[in-house]
Structures are given as structure tokens and as C-alpha cells.
Amino acid sequence: MPNSRSPKKARIPNLLNIENWIFFGHRSFGIGHLTRTGAVLALAFRLTSAFAQTPPTNSPPPPPPSTLIMPGPSGPVRITSSGAMQISSQPANSTPDLFNSLIGSAASVDMESVVTARVEFDPPVVAAGGRATYRIVVNALDESLKLPDQLPAPNGLEVTTGGRAQSYQPSAAGRLQPQTTINYRAVATNTGAFKIPSFTATAYGKPVTVPEAHLVVVEPGTPGVREAQHLVLQLPEGDIYVGQTLRIPVMLIDPGDGSVVALQQARVNGDAIFSEPNSYGLRHDIVHQNGQAYAAFIQEVIITPMREGRQTLVAQANCISGRPVMVQPGVFQGGSTLVDSDPVPMMVKALPEDRLPGFSGAIGSFSIEPPKLSTNQVRAGDPVTLRVTVRGEGNLGRLTMPSAPRLRDWQSFPPQGDPAPPFVIQQRGYTVFSYTLIPLTEKSKATPAIPFCSFDPAKGAYVDLTIPPVPLAVTPAPAGAETKLQAAQSDTRDGEIDDGTTRERALAMTGLAETPGWSGSGLGALQQRWWFLALQLLPAGGIAGLLFWDKRRRFLEQYPEVERKRKARRGLRKQLAAARRAAAAQDARAFVTGAINALREACAPHGAANPEALVCADVLRELPATERESRGGDIVRRLFTADDAIRFGGPVRDGSELLALRPELERVLEELKARL
Numbered sequence: 001m002p003n004s005r006s007p008k009k010a011r012i013p014n015l016l017n018i019e020n021w022i023f024f025g026h027r028s029f030g031i032g033h034l035t036r037t038g039a040v041l042a043l044a045f046r047l048t049s050a051f052a053q054t055p056p057t058n059s060p061p062p063p064p065p066s067t068l069i070m071p072g073p074s075g076p077v078r079i080t081s082s083g084a085m086q087i088s089s090q091p092a093n094s095t096p097d098l099f100n101s102l103i104g105s106a107a108s109v110d111m112e113s114v115v116t117a118r119v120e121f122d123p124p125v126v127a128a129g130g131r132a133t134y135r136i137v138v139n140a141l142d143e144s145l146k147l148p149d150q151l152p153a154p155n156g157l158e159v160t161t162g163g164r165a166q167s168y169q170p171s172a173a174g175r176l177q178p179q180t181t182i183n184y185r186a187v188a189t190n191t192g193a194f195k196i197p198s199f200t201a202t203a204y205g206k207p208v209t210v211p212e213a214h215l216v217v218v219e220p221g222t223p224g225v226r227e228a229q230h231l232v233l234q235l236p237e238g239d240i241y242v243g244q245t246l247r248i249p250v251m252l253i254d255p256g257d258g259s260v261v262a263l264q265q266a267r268v269n270g271d272a273i274f275s276e277p278n279s280y281g282l283r284h285d286i287v288h289q290n291g292q293a294y295a296a297f298i299q300e301v302i303i304t305p306m307r308e309g310r311q312t313l314v315a316q317a318n319c320i321s322g323r324p325v326m327v328q329p330g331v332f333q334g335g336s337t338l339v340d341s342d343p344v345p346m347m348v349k350a351l352p353e354d355r356l357p358g359f360s361g362a363i364g365s366f367s368i369e370p371p372k373l374s375t376n377q378v379r380a381g382d383p384v385t386l387r388v389t390v391r392g393e394g395n396l397g398r399l400t401m402p403s404a405p406r407l408r409d410w411q412s413f414p415p416q417g418d419p420a421p422p423f424v425i426q427q428r429g430y431t432v433f434s435y436t437l438i439p440l441t442e443k444s445k446a447t448p449a450i451p452f453c454s455f456d457p458a459k460g461a462y463v464d465l466t467i468p469p470v471p472l473a474v475t476p477a478p479a480g481a482e483t484k485l486q487a488a489q490s491d492t493r494d495g496e497i498d499d500g501t502t503r504e505r506a507l508a509m510t511g512l513a514e515t516p517g518w519s520g521s522g523l524g525a526l527q528q529r530w531w532f533l534a535l536q537l538l539p540a541g542g543i544a545g546l547l548f549w550d551k552r553r554r555f556l557e558q559y560p561e562v563e564r565k566r567k568a569r570r571g572l573r574k575q576l577a578a579a580r581r582a583a584a585a586q587d588a589r590a591f592v593t594g595a596i597n598a599l600r601e602a603c604a605p606h607g608a609a610n611p612e613a614l615v616c617a618d619v620l621r622e623l624p625a626t627e628r629e630s631r632g633g634d635i636v637r638r639l640f641t642a643d644d645a646i647r648f649g650g651p652v653r654d655g656s657e658l659l660a661l662r663p664e665l666e667r668v669l670e671e672l673k674a675r676l
Helices: 007-029 033-055 097-105 421-429 482-494 530-558 560-584 588-607 616-622 631-647 655-659 662-674
Strands: 067-072 075-080 085-087 117-122 125-127 130-139 156-170 176-188 192-197 199-203 206-210 215-220 231-233 246-253 260-269 273-289 290-306 309-324 331-340 343-351 359-368 375-378 384-394 410-412 430-439 454-456 462-463 474-477
Touching: 007 454, 117 206, 117 215, 130 215, 130 331, 156 192, 156 309, 156 331, 176 199, 176 215, 199 375, 246 260, 246 273, 246 309, 260 273, 260 290, 273 421, 290 309, 421 430, 430 530, 530 560, 560 588, 560 662, 588 616, 588 631, 588 655, 588 662, 616 631
Parallel strands: 067 331, 125 215, 359 454, 375 474
Antiparallel strands: 067 075, 075 085, 117 130, 130 176, 156 176, 192 215, 199 206, 231 246, 246 290, 260 309, 273 290, 309 331, 309 343, 359 384, 384 430, 410 430, 454 462
16 A cells, blocks of 8 residues: 555645636636646546546456646646556746646736637548538637638538637747637538638638648548547437426547547537536446447536527537657647537427416426424514425526515515525535515414425426425514504505405595696697607617617728728818819919829828828829829829928929929829729
8 A cells, every 4th residue: 555645645635626726716717728737637537546446347448558648736747547647746946837827827818919720620531421520720719700601612511510619728928818619510422532722711800811621531431530529419308398407418439549538618509598607427437329338428518498499409518638649659648629519409398388376487306395484483573584495306506486475464575595506506406595574463373375386397297386384473563563563564455465366545535736737738648749759759760870870880890991992082182172272373382292192192092001101102003004104103203203302492493394284183183083
């Protein structure tokens, strides 16, 4: 037996505690894949330990010993297939671990780096009719990334949308770099070589070039050819109803070669599906498909269908894999790959209409424990707390209890729910609600019965779970408190009572008004006058104006060159008018300045530059080739030469000749204006 005080054994519990803290922080603050190292390390240790202790009876023989090298807080960690873990201690004078440095510092998100995209077919060679994954990875935020609705796939290659996820990777500068992965399912029915050519995507409003990718399709049965790794969904048997909580196992078949270590961050997507942010029950077990047994990684996801009708589910998760290190045989380097499942149809039914009293959305198989009072003896007017425990399987984590009925002898408040998070309530299998009740008279002998029912999907019917009364001894209220209790009773009598009816207050004639009210021109209702209808059109006009303004703003954001050209046309008219006024006044200097500014305004939008920054070569570049080498180019050169002389204090020798260029200048400006 190894010594329990050995440094290696003493570090493992601390490391797992660190992982647990980081993992829950990841769920709460969304750090993403920054926590992948700690989470994967603990998962790998648990899985390998479980395999070493309780191996499945029908599991395939273990693969040859291999090693997975992963970074740890105190040095490299080696995990062998037999479950052995070795943690290398780090010298005191060595460089701090990058993972710990990122955790200890408030790392910001890197959004300034150049956005690039990389693509791959996984696997690059597949049999005809088999499935490959066309994967695109872009170092940008998911919300800013836009891809074409239809990829430029060649004929014979069917490409459909798969999973999509975002993570964060630590960069060398100590910042977090976002990384978005998009999967597409690719299936080819014919053999041959297929290529998806390069196309353009958009990230942060800027174009990003997605390079081309190649796929080779061979005949079925070719040795060494495999399909892409994909998830398998297992829907529960029986009918599925709107609002029902479903525990969906998401499975990944273990290839058995040690390349897959675990499954992480599983989720199920759908058009009208609410998926819980936490997944449960990561385990390695034996599953049966098509009459055969397979070893698989399984993680359960809780979803709730929100709409009746046919739904399509697609699961996705991060496959934690180990890739072999070429320079070290038998050693694997950890990595994460987004995998998804084929679309799975699901039919969702609506709840029946014959609901019992007290239905508040509870769907599942529930039972009510005997309710408990905070005390069995209370004075009239003092509050008492009724605790109700609900157990079972269903939407426990997001259960809402009905309010207590309003009775003339009781005052009640809305129930207080369980403060535990929904995923904790779902895991432990019960939830607790508290009712605050106040008896208003000593005649009360028990708490009121609270109607409550649930819908059982297995039975397809509603189940009465009414909370029964609890005996209670009520003593008279102290002197001076009876008036308040009578006022509370009168308020209750004026509202709903136990038989569901309402009682109105007695009508009383009001007295005469002491002062006159507002005067009016007639007794007709305001809504019958013409100006009232016109007044209702003002909000509609305002909303329509806002919609038009927002549509125009979005259009100009997508096509900024429209605004640049409009501004250039306005500046061209202004400068040309100044040049004409200068020519009429025989002012050669002002004419040259106005002409140069007009040429710059007309050419600026094509280069997306400021007009003041353009020089003669920039203007000549925007002229047609024939015009550049003919009279138009000569006019531009003469005007810029004169402008240089004016700018640096030189005299204008040929002022009359420059003024004579006005007709030809306007012809050149008309040609440039036609391009705006």
C-alpha cells in the first residue's frame, strides 16, 4: 500500500477541489473553455478510476496502455488507460502555469486580432452514403459571425446545418480569444473527389474568407475508412406533452482506442425547446443499438418542449479527445471537438382541457408529503408558516405552486419557493414551498385546504394532489387588536369567499358636489369627435417613422458607400458653385481652389478616403484610361500645378487661361459625378 502522506497522493484531492470550484464558476460566469483543463482532468480521473474499479461485464478488452498528458495547476499530469495518475511538481523558479495565470488575472476578451477561418472535413475520406462533418472554426464571437444561408456545395454532396458553439481560448498575450465552431453534416451518394470552394463570411461587420475544403468519397467497404463521430439521442417512450420535463440521454460511441476521454457541455437544440443550462450524469456505460452492445459516453440533458406539434431535435457536445504525439509513442495530447447528432423528430401533444382546480403547470409524477406547521397553537392575527414538500419526477426545478384560497376567516400570502437552484432541485428529487397564513378568528380549527393538481404524462390524465388541512388551535386575539382583525375580515368578505362567488359592497348615494366640474361644449363622447381619431393616428405615425428610420439606418450600416457618395455629391455641388462664382468674378486663385476641391470630392468615395488627402495621382487614377491620357488628364494636372503654386506662395501666371478651362472642367466633373 502506498504511503497516504506521499506528495503525489496528497495533491490529488486539492486538484479535484480546485476543479470543482472552477467548474461551478464556469457555469455561473460563462468563462467557457478556459476551465476545460481542470474539468477534463477531473472527468478523466473519475472515468479511469471507475473503469479500474467496476469494469462492465460485457465491455470489450481494454486498449493497450497509453498516456494522456494534460496541464495541471502544479505541473504536467499524466493519466494512463489503467487509471494511474502522475503529477509532476513544478520547481519554484520555473515559469508560472498559463492556466493559473489566466484564472488569477481578469483576462479580457480579444476582439482586435485579425479574424481568420479554418475548415476541415472530418474524416477527409468517407465511404459513399457515409457521413462526414464539414467544420468551420472562426476566432470571433458567435453573435457577430454570419454565414451564407446556402453553402456553395457541389452537386452530389448534400450539406445540412449541424451544431454551433462558442468557446474561449487563452492567447499568448494573456487574453481570452473567442472561438466559434459551426458544424455541417455532409453526405455524398457517389464516389469521387468533392470540393467546397472558398466563400466569404462576415465577422464584426467585416468580410472573412473561408478557405476551400476537399472530401474524398470511396466505395463502401474500403478498409480503413470510417464515418465522422456523432452523437445519438434516445427519446423516452410514450406520449410527450407541452411543458413536460424530459431527461434525454446524449450518447457518444467509444471507439475503444483511447482517443476519446469524455463528453462535455452536452445540450439539445430545437425551434421551441427550452434546454436547461446544466447537464447531468456523465458516465461510461454499455448501450444496445441494432442488437449489438457498444461502450459509450453518456450525458443526460433536461429539456422542455414549449409548443405542440412536430419538433426536430439536434444534440451537440464537446468531445474531449486525445491525439497521439508523434515524437512520443503511446502519448496523447488532449483536445476538444464539437460533435452533433442527426436530426431526431419528436411529436408533442397539447395538454387535455379537463383540468382540475389548482393546476399551475405541474407536469410529472408527483406526491405530496403531509404538510407541517411552524406551530400548532397561535393567537388570532399572528402568522403561521405551512411547509409543503413535493416529491417525484417532472418539472420540479421550475414548479409553481397555486396560491391559497381566499377565505373570510383567513388571510394568506403567495407561496415562497425553494431557494435552491433548479438543477439542484431536479437532482435531489424534491422541493419545498412555504405558505404564510394568518387566522383572523379563534373559530378556525384547521388550515384551509389548498387545491393543487398535476398532469401525469404516463397516465395521460390529471391527478388531484390537494394539500389537506392541518389541525390548529387558535386563541383569541389580545385586547385592541380586534378592530384590525374585523377590518381584515371585511376586506376578505368583499372579495372572493370559499364558494368562489363574490360579494359587492352596499350601494350608497353620494352627496351634491360643492364646486362645478369641467365645462364641455356638448354631451357627446370624446371618441366620437373628429380630432380624437386624428389624435390616435399620431402614435401610429411616430412608430412608422421610427421603423423607417431604423430600416434606413440598418441599410446605411450595411452599405456605407451610399452615404459616402451622397456626401460627395453634396460637396461636389458646393465646390463647383464656388468655382463658378470665382470664374464669374475673374478670381483665378479661388477658381483653382474650388476646382481642385470639386475634383477631390468626386473621387474620394471610390478610395474611401478624406477629400483633403487626395493628390493629383489619386484623381487621375479615377479618370477613364482614355480621358487620363487626353485632354481631361491635362486639365487635372494644370489645375493641381496651379494649386501647388498658390499653396506655396507662388504667383498665378496664366490666370486667364485657367479660367478658360471652366467648360472642360465641368465636363470632367460631370463624368466623375455619373459614377457616384
